[in-house]
Amino acid sequence: MFIDNLIDTIKEKKNPSVVGLDPRIEYVPRFIREKAFSLYGENLKGACESILEFNKRIIDAVYDIVPAVKLQVAYYEMYGLYGLTVFMETIKYAKEKGLLVIADGKRNDIGSTAEAYSSAFLGRTGISCNKSETVLDVDALTVNPFLGYDGVKPFIEDCQKYGKGVFILVKTSNKSSGQIQDLLTYHGKSIYEILAEYVEDWGKNLVGKYGYSSVGAVVGATYPNQAKVLRNIMKHAYILVPGYGAQGGTARDAAHSFGRDGLGAIVNASRSIMCAYQSDTWNSTYCEERFAEAARAEAIKMRDEINAATGGY
């Protein structure tokens, strides 16, 4: 099952961090972009070829030290058919390198439609009564719970059937997340606390050998106080922590999402790793051509900072 694979891989690599592959075109080093544009034209295809090259070299640089990559679907969807191709090629490449793949799609809809999304990402798409095919086939998907349980159930059923995972949005990392998620209900609980109770309940049949469920949650590193409360409500949910690095969350902030067992959370960083070669920390050591080494150095630094903050490994 997903959650046991994830934890086994985290333990093996002694690293609870995840590299986010959210490749905006301006993150791609100029020499890669220029090469792709000269080969394929300055168009969607050229942009996508450069992104695929960039992704592969980032994966090459980190696959032996991180357990998983997280692909933000929007950054591929924005390039249409070429983008979807790069998304699928990146998933394939990451899996070949032994990485788990999380798609950050925040998909959501009413039950019958959520089934279709789940077929795309986690399950199989039916062709006829006796034929079906996998389509994107990632290991886990982020899901938006705004429609309540019947929009989440098809994903959870596919987790059970196909050994996959979901991370359900509970408290997102952005500034305005509180406009809905922090609202206090009549009985004194906030929306994010109520969601945490739902997530804990929804995942109860998917708890693995480490006591964690394949139904996880998303809680932003930018809200450490809420994270403490949420860790406590969701005893069995693995927490995917975005917002580390470029968004302002620190290792100490992220540490609140971990349990006393040193497990319980994975921390994602995207921009700070992909663009490490542009950062003040690394740009004097690594020139643009050595962007992948900078990404690796930053990924190691992140691993060590998180392990220091959580007391892990």
Next chain:
Amino acid sequence: MFIDNLIDTIKEKKNPSVVGLDPRIEYVPRFIREKAFSLYGENLKGACESILEFNKRIIDAVYDIVPAVKLQVAYYEMYGLYGLTVFMETIKYAKEKGLLVIADGKRNDIGSTAEAYSSAFLGRTGISCNKSETVLDVDALTVNPFLGYDGVKPFIEDCQKYGKGVFILVKTSNKSSGQIQDLLTYHGKSIYEILAEYVEDWGKNLVGKYGYSSVGAVVGATYPNQAKVLRNIMKHAYILVPGYGAQGGTARDAAHSFGRDGLGAIVNASRSIMCAYQSDTWNSTYCEERFAEAARAEAIKMRDEINAATGGY
């Protein structure tokens, strides 16, 4: 701007209803499926070729009587690259026939990522500092507001820049929508009421000549009592009403989302129109080969029922 185009087209066609193109493979008449499978194989491509043929014939049958079609993105995404191709081909075909196109994607994310989604659906995707391309280029997109304003703002900015529209989820049509949307907050307002106030505020700079905004809302036909309240809070929001027909909502239910001016809402039906040829109402009149005529008959029936219930036209 989107909202004025939409209302002009509704007035011209005397029809505030929308045909949903949510083509599950089992909706496609067998003779179309079998032809496609024999030409392209019983695989994702074969399924998608049959869906494209089906969509085009439904569009041919209704384009002169309805103002818009709504494509549910999940039903295309589940077929991967072939599905995205059919999605794009269907959009192109519908536009050629003079229809407005709404993508029902319920996209959502933090600001920087919402920008990427908006580039895909409403705006333009940047290739380099001086080049960008349109990708899906629909007229309007449904958006999930769970992350608050900074996740919605990029879509609204593109509405302004490119003359597009959004419909923001306020009260969805599914059974469990109340688990979050109906929660009563500390000050006695429900989440859906608070969202309605946000939507009204977020759309205030995009109000067109009829007094409605290009920032609209989604309110399910299955919740008529809530619709009355919401219509009143969101004086300027056009309401996209799902849940009519197969989901159980009636024309009288949907009527609560309309204003006294007979405007203010569009009602979507998907399954009841696409599968009209299988329904008790039409299957004795139209055989499977005449599925498009059945769809047209059902679309006319729906138009007339809604106009009778709203007193429109």
